Amino acid sequence: MTSFSSKNLRAGQFSCRDFHQSAMEIEEQNRLQFIMGIVISCIGLAVFFAPEQPHEFASICQKYNTSNACQVW
16 A cells, blocks of 8 residues: 655645555445445344244244144254
8 A cells, every 4th residue: 555645745746656546445445345235234134034033933834834844943
């Protein structure tokens, strides 16, 4: 990573290379934030939709199957 020197900031002189590297760093940070957002969203949806107890689905199984078939829980 390169940083802008205070001399360049005061003089208002930026090289094209410094600007390009800075833009690439910002783009990389945005990409990382996007990926992290997707990961957190997926985990949140899994926690929200997954039941805390498997017995919550037992009534569905027993509704359509015999009690022997539902003894996996």
